[in-house]
Amino acid sequence: MxxxxxxxxxxxxxxxxxxxxxxxxxxxxxxxxxxxxxxxxxxxxxxxxxxxxxxxxxxxIEVVEGDPYNSSLEDPDLQSNDVRERIDSGSDIQKGEKxxxxxxxxxxxxxxxxxxxxxxxxxxxxxxxxxxxxxxxxxxxxxxxxxxxxxxxxxxxxxxxxxxxxxxxxxxxxxxxxxxxxxxxxxxxxxxxxxxxxxxxxxxxxxxxxxRTVREAKLRVQVVDQRTAFDNDPESFSDSVQEKQESLQQKVVDAQNILNEVFIEEDLRLRISAVCGELDVDGLRGDIVTNRAARALAAFEGRKEVTEEDIARVVSTALRHRLRKDPLEQVDSGDRVIKAFCKVFERNESDDVSEFELATAN
Known part of the structure; x- marks a missing residue:
């Protein structure tokens, strides 16, 4: 960093x-x-x-120096027309960092x-x-x-x-x-x-x-104390967590590098689509996003194969906003997703809700 x-x-x-x-x-x-x-x-x-x-x-990120579009030096899909023309004509391109x-x-x-x-x-x-x-x-x-x-x-x-x-x-x-x-x-x-x-x-x-706003008093105090410490001395506070920051940054970079190698079995893909069908989700965006998010999560954790737990951790965030709203329904849309997930993946709902909450907290 x-x-x-x-x-x-x-x-x-x-x-x-x-x-x-x-x-x-x-x-x-x-x-x-x-x-x-x-x-x-x-x-x-x-x-x-x-x-x-x-x-x-x-x-x-590496950019073309002076380009207002943050153009990439290598990826044509991330280059402005001006940069592409300069590259095609053999003009000198200055590399910058941003x-x-x-x-x-x-x-x-x-x-x-x-x-x-x-x-x-x-x-x-x-x-x-x-x-x-x-x-x-x-x-x-x-x-x-x-x-x-x-x-x-x-x-x-x-x-x-x-x-x-x-x-x-x-x-x-x-x-x-x-x-x-x-x-x-x-x-x-x-x-x-x-x-x-x-x-x-x-x-x-x-x-x-x-x-949601944190309700637990100890956590609220911890948030206030950390913010106060940062405001009083940003340099020292940032230096104290520099190692954690660098570790997480490297984890993200590694995940980006292996993402295209992450595999998701056909059975899991079929079950994801079955969950979307069970929830009567319109279109296919829900299926696509759930697949992509599960693969990204596996990559984030350094694995090249998606597991059932990966899907459990992302399915609610990928689908809850795609459900048709019933103004008379009291059940939270996230709970509806978890219920459908448990039904399709044949998991015990009462156990799985606690597992799901633990998973999203990791």
Missing amino acids: SSTRKRRVFPFTSVIGQEEMKLALLLNVIDPRIGGVMIMGDRGTGKSTTIRALADLLPA QVPMIDLPLGATEDRLCGTIDIEKALSEGVRAFEPGLLAKANRGLLYVDEVNLLDDHLVDVLLDSAASGWNTVEREGISVRHPARFVLIGSGNPEEGELRPQLLDRFGMSVEV
């Missing part, structure tokens, strides 16, 4: 509690194709702190601010495409965080989700078109009391987690 940091943020390994949220974030970093995380819950539960800590935890970008999307952002804008006057007068990159360009190869996503204009959410799914952003105006890579981990958060997200948009997020 680089010793020179541009920003001092609270260390990821020191975040107390919220294990389900931390695991979902790590799995999405290991495999961004999972599709991002929607975090719903109380205010002041450390959502923003944890996400910034995740960006700080990740190793620096902290993984973590971009905040403010609630009042316009579509031009998000997607970028084309300077029509310059294009017409000088005959050049003058494109001012937006937040999607800056977020390429990083994290894009939208707080209070349930209060964001629906058309902006549509743009975000489309870019997150395709990995590209296209801006078209007055016959001029600009396309650039926009591959990022989309993280949304919100408070259900302030409005629900439309089901068809919620379904587009790979995973969904619910965070």
Whole structure:
């Protein structure tokens, strides 16, 4: 891990509690194709702190020096058109290094601010495409965080989700078109009391987690003490957990490297789809995300084969937000997922709920 940091943020390994949220974030970093995380819950539960800590935890990325899109030196899918043209023509490309970008999307952002804008006057007068990159360009190869996503204009959410799914952003105006890579981990958060997200948009997020305020007095005191210690002396506090940070960072890098080698048996894939069928989940996103999340979890733990326990640990976060809501039903959607999982995998429900809770706390 680089010793020179541009920003001092609270260390990821020191975040107390919220294990389900931390695991979902790590799995999405290991495999961004999972599709991002929607975090719903109380205010002041450390959502923003944890996400910034995740960006700080990740190793620096190699970029093309001076490129506004954080273009990769090797992967064409992560390169802007300008960089690709320079490579094709044999021009000299300077290598740079950059902290993984973590971009905040403010609630009042316009579509031009998000997607970028084309300077029509310059294009017409000088005959050049003058494109001012937006937040999607800056977020390429990083994290894009939208707080209070349930209060964001629906058309902006549509743009975000489309870019997150395709990995590209296209801006078209007055016959001029600009396309650039926009591959990022989309993280949304919100408070259900302030409005629900439309089901068809919620379904587009790979995973969904619910965070609650810590009620236990000892844990609350521990959280306050740690935050106070960090605020008083960020350098010393960060140095004290540096070894843990480096260990977790290496674990994530190793998982990314072996992810494509992780195997999931056909019987387990069939059972995952059976759980989705039992829950009457629309479409196939639930099946795909559960498979990907289980593989990412196995890779995170250094294994190349998915187990039943891996599925147990991710199935609720992958499916709970895809269930049809019944306003008269008192059962939590996560409990419904666990019940269906136990039925399909032929496990004792009362035992399995406690095992599931223990698994998500690891």
